[in-house]
Amino acid sequence: QVEVRNLNGNSFDNRLENFVWGSSKENKIDNIRNNSFSCNGGVFVGIESIEKFGKEITYDIEVEHPEHNFIANGLVVHNSFDVQSYRYCSGKVIAVAEGKEDIETAFYLRPVGEYSDRQGKKYYYSAEQREQDLQWCLEAAKKYKLDLELGMSEEHARGKIPFDYRQHFVVSFNCRSLLHFLDLRFKKNAQLEIQKLCELMWxxxxxxxxxxxEWYEKNRLGKGKLSP
Incomplete structure (x- = not known):
């Protein structure tokens, strides 16, 4: 199969002298030779230099408008999803480790009470179990702090942190994707916390x-179950 080759690897360079017939293999060789790779109309080019500026505070823009859109350099930017990463908000964990914050400001544990798993098996989460879990969270926070002090990266150290770490996230849906989300997470045997979130969203x-x-509530809401 014959293809058009961009001799300099730049698919936006439409000068006639940059065009020649060739094969897919030759196109790949051109890309390697020119250190550029075309992807969906864009071009990857090699890094010319890297300069280190140290650590500085950076900011993320969130828009209060219902559509969450804003214009930046002529482009429509949409903050469709944002979630705090452990590495960016580890201060809460460190504050817990240092005794400056209560454990439950950084970690979430279910209240004492009766629960069931997705197969319907019931169990009781006791005050003693919950206290043990809180202490485990505290020890994990202390280990996390120590690892950072010893020079370990945030990405590596966060593996010690329980998944019940409290996080803030922002997400937006169109109607179709929202109903799909409710189909999956507003079911009778979905995880308790995500069901509660759906109740607040409804x-x-x-x-x-x-x-x-009105149609969804009559025909679909809460009627399905997740697979075992």
Missing amino acids: PHVQDWVPNIA
């Missing part, structure tokens, strides 16, 4: 798309 869905919400 009144907003009713305000946003009342006719669709």
Whole structure:
């Protein structure tokens, strides 16, 4: 199969002298020779230099407008999803390790009470078990702090932190994707916390798309179950 080759590896260079017929293999050789690789109309080029500027505070923009859109350099930017990474908000864990914050400001544990798994097996989460888990979270926070002090990277050290670490996240949906999310997470045997989140979201869905919400509540809401 014959293809058009860009001799300098730049698919945006439309000068006639940059075009020649060739094969896919020759195109790849051109890309390697020119250290550039075309991808969906864009071009990857080699790094010319790297300069270190040390550590500085950076900021993320979130928009209050319902569409979460803003214009930057002529491009529409959409903060469709944002979640705090352990490495960017580890201060809460360190504050717990140092005794400056209560354990539950950084970690979430379910309240004492009766629960069941997805197969319906019931169990009781006792006050004693919960206290043991809180202490385990505290020890993990101390180990995390120590690892950082010894020079370990945040990405490596965070492996010690329990998954019940509290996080803040922002997510946006269109109607179709939101209903798909509810299909998966507003089911009778979905994880308890995600069901509670869906319960909090549902009144907003009713305000946003009342006719669709009425149909969904009648036909689909909470009627399915996740596979065992």
